[in-house]
Amino acid sequence: MKIIDGKKISEVILEDLGRKVTEIKNSGDKIPHLAAVLVGNNPASETYVNAKVKACEKTGFQSTLKKTEGTIAESDLLGIVRELNDDQDIDGFIVQLPLPSHINEHRIIEAISPAKDVDGFHPVNQGKMVLNLPCLLPATPYGIMMLFENCGIDTSGKHCVVLGRSHIVGTPMSILMGRKTSPGNCTVTLCHSKTKNLEDFCRSADILIAAMGIPEFVTGSMVKEGAVVIDVGINRLPDPSKKSGYRLAGDVKFDEVAPKCSRITPVPGGVGPMTIAALLTNTMKAAGYKDIKI
Ligand code: GUN
Numbered sequence: 001m002k003i004i005d006g007k008k009i010s011e012v013i014l015e016d017l018g019r020k021v022t023e024i025k026n027s028g029d030k031i032p033h034l035a036a037v038l039v040g041n042n043p044a045s046e047t048y049v050n051a052k053v054k055a056c057e058k059t060g061f062q063s064t065l066k067k068t069e070g071t072i073a074e075s076d077l078l079g080i081v082r083e084l085n086d087d088q089d090i091d092g093f094i095v096q097l098p099l100p101s102h103i104n105e106h107r108i109i110e111a112i113s114p115a116k117d118v119d120g121f122h123p124v125n126q127g128k129m130v131l132n133l134p135c136l137l138p139a140t141p142y143g144i145m146m147l148f149e150n151c152g153i154d155t156s157g158k159h160c161v162v163l164g165r166s167h168i169v170g171t172p173m174s175i176l177m178g179r180k181t182s183p184g185n186c187t188v189t190l191c192h193s194k195t196k197n198l199e200d201f202c203r204s205a206d207i208l209i210a211a212m213g214i215p216e217f218v219t220g221s222m223v224k225e226g227a228v229v230i231d232v233g234i235n236r237l238p239d240p241s242k243k244s245g246y247r248l249a250g251d252v253k254f255d256e257v258a259p260k261c262s263r264i265t266p267v268p269g270g271v272g273p274m275t276i277a278a279l280l281t282n283t284m285k286a287a288g289y290k291d292i293k294i
Pocket of ligand 1: 094095096097098119139140168275
């Protein structure tokens with residue numbers, strides 16, 4: 001069994017992006033600029049957004065963080081989105097999800113200019129993704145595709161089972177794995193809360209991607225010998241022995257599953273850092289460097 005070191009792979013990608021930023025700077029061109037909007041004070045969202053800002057600093061990207069109260073009116077948040085759309089200096093931006101329940105997430109996402117939608121959540125980008133047209137891909141699934149590519153994992157003709165059908169991860173992941181691309185060319189099964197015989201599907205997977213947000217859901221008996229397992233879950237479980245009061249757990253019971261796999265991503269240090277590498281790659285593309293190959 002080999003652990004897929006997403007942290008190390010993401011660091012190499014960020015170094016490549018950093019070199020590209022230096023080239024851009026040296027030629028006197030505008031430095032790519034990513035903005036993030038953080039609504040309220042959800043601790044997990046704060047952590048993710050801070051990690052995104054830190055990655056910008058590390059690679060030399062310009063970054064702007066816009067924080068608002070959780071009570072902000074939807075119309076005011078739409079106003080911030082429009083300002084960012086119109087700001088010529090900003091190449092791409094994200095609105096960190098989830099948003100408070102009084103705000104309609106779809107309305108906010110649809111207001112983002114597709115050209116600046118570095119999360120790849122806008123219907124225009126999602127539609128182009130389905131049609132295999134050039135677009136900004138959702139950052140987490142894109143980061144996982146980068147992992148397959150970087151690790152030389154052959155996905156063609158394999159049975160890929162995706163657990164969870166969220167718009168952010170599960171659904172786009174199932175599309176990308178089924179596309180006529182490399183990585184890709186899988187036979188895909190998308191499982192969800194209403195799937196019957198879910199364990200049987202899991203056991204038939206050559207590649208199992210767990211993205212349902214249920215801590216340690218995938219156990220040893222659900223995984224085929226030699227499978228590749230990608231754990232997208234980042235769950236906080238109470239742990240009084242930790243200074244923070246919690247420990248991070250994936251959607252996979254790592255200790256049971258790892259011995260059966262050919263490859264597995266850990267939590268933390270697997271998919272999480274790749275999401276950031278993919279987000280910055282998208283920002284580079286949104287800044288006009290469309291052919292950037294990482
Ligand atoms: N919340 C969880 N994952 C993501 C992500 O990739 N982008 C945004 N904007 N919010 C998220």
